Amino acid sequence: MSQNKRYNLPIPFGWYAVSPSGELENGAVKALHYFDRELVLFRTESGEAKVLDAFCPHLGAHLGHGGSVVGESIACPFHGWQFSGEGMCEHIPYAEKKPAKVVDQACIRHYPTREDNHAIWVWYHPQDKAPQWPLEHIPEMFDLEYWSETHFREWVVNCHIQDTNENGVDKAHFAYVHTSPFVPSADVKVDGHRRVSEVQGQSQAFDETGTPIKDQFMAHSFISKSWGPGFTWQRFQGATDTMMMGTITPISQEQVHMRFFFRYPKPETDMAALFTQGYMDEMCRQVEQDIQIWNYKCYQPNPILCDGDGPIHQYRKWFSQFYVE
Ligand code: FES
Numbered sequence: 001m002s003q004n005k006r007y008n009l010p011i012p013f014g015w016y017a018v019s020p021s022g023e024l025e026n027g028a029v030k031a032l033h034y035f036d037r038e039l040v041l042f043r044t045e046s047g048e049a050k051v052l053d054a055f056c057p058h059l060g061a062h063l064g065h066g067g068s069v070v071g072e073s074i075a076c077p078f079h080g081w082q083f084s085g086e087g088m089c090e091h092i093p094y095a096e097k098k099p100a101k102v103v104d105q106a107c108i109r110h111y112p113t114r115e116d117n118h119a120i121w122v123w124y125h126p127q128d129k130a131p132q133w134p135l136e137h138i139p140e141m142f143d144l145e146y147w148s149e150t151h152f153r154e155w156v157v158n159c160h161i162q163d164t165n166e167n168g169v170d171k172a173h174f175a176y177v178h179t180s181p182f183v184p185s186a187d188v189k190v191d192g193h194r195r196v197s198e199v200q201g202q203s204q205a206f207d208e209t210g211t212p213i214k215d216q217f218m219a220h221s222f223i224s225k226s227w228g229p230g231f232t233w234q235r236f237q238g239a240t241d242t243m244m245m246g247t248i249t250p251i252s253q254e255q256v257h258m259r260f261f262f263r264y265p266k267p268e269t270d271m272a273a274l275f276t277q278g279y280m281d282e283m284c285r286q287v288e289q290d291i292q293i294w295n296y297k298c299y300q301p302n303p304i305l306c307d308g309d310g311p312i313h314q315y316r317k318w319f320s321q322f323y324v325e
């Protein structure tokens with residue numbers, strides 16, 4: 001690999017979030033760039049989210065820049081051809097007869113799209129194969145009696161998607177990047193596209209004003225589930241009860257879009273609110289510490305590891321199932 005190219009890993013297949021649901025009104029059109037492709041996301045008049053390749057098969061206009069929703073279709077800004085969310089040409093306003101190439105067949109690549117967990121998701125496969133597992137539904141994202149509204153954070157990071165996920169098994173970095181005095185001990189189980197880790201650890205203790213108490217820690221447990229490369233869910237119980245849905249979407253081989261959707265039980269006391277806020281801030285602070293490394297690192301396909309490192313090879317073996325070949 002040339003030293004100028006930091007990754008030679010392909011983009012893996014899976015379900016990926018492309019937008020929070022609330023960011024797309026009925027009739028809205030958005031240009032997207034994910035999977036190293038130009039895409040268009042739109043919401044039809046009846047409210048369905050759809051994703052297509054962006055370039056019009058007529059003369060190449062970008063449907064995401066000036067395209068408009070007409071009923072259940074998107075109209076191209078250049079000559080007004082209309083396409084359904086399944087990539088069929090539904091209407092050419094000035095043609096008497098449609099070209100044979102668009103009759104009864106799709107003429108733009110479309111991506112299987114689902115909306116759940118307050119986000120819009122697409123299935124990406126480099127060879128355009130059908131979804132290989134269903135999108136997971138997270139009940140905690142909907143129960144508003146117990147859980148609060150969603151708190152949302154996002155980052156664009158210059159690294160390959162495999163590296164962001166590898167963080168959880170890289171034991172030694174907790175001490176050096178996050179200056180955590182404890183290395184979490186995790187029990188990891190894998191089952192096809194699923195991966196579940198249960199972690200017992202220690203976290204910073206706080207006094208009643210929310211100030212960290214020096215050298216004092218409290219026990220916590222943490223469960224993390226992943227479904228494929230782009231979708232994780234974590235629940236932390238200890239000083240506070242917090243859940244986080246994390247989505248990671250490849251922009252290219254060397255860039256990802258990370259989104260964190262946090263929820264926590266409606267706090268009953270000011271103290272509980274402080275702990276929760278402190279926990280969310282801490283998660284974001286840790287990610288930002290990781291980003292400082294991720295933004296500049298390269299991928300070592302054959303790393304020299306030592307006995308204190310975590311199960312990096314096992315993790316990579318699991319992840320490799322999402323690559324074609
Ligand atoms: S380029 Fe889209 S209709 Fe002509």
Ligand SMILES: [Fe+2]
Binds near residue numbers: 167177
């Ligand atoms: Fe980290």
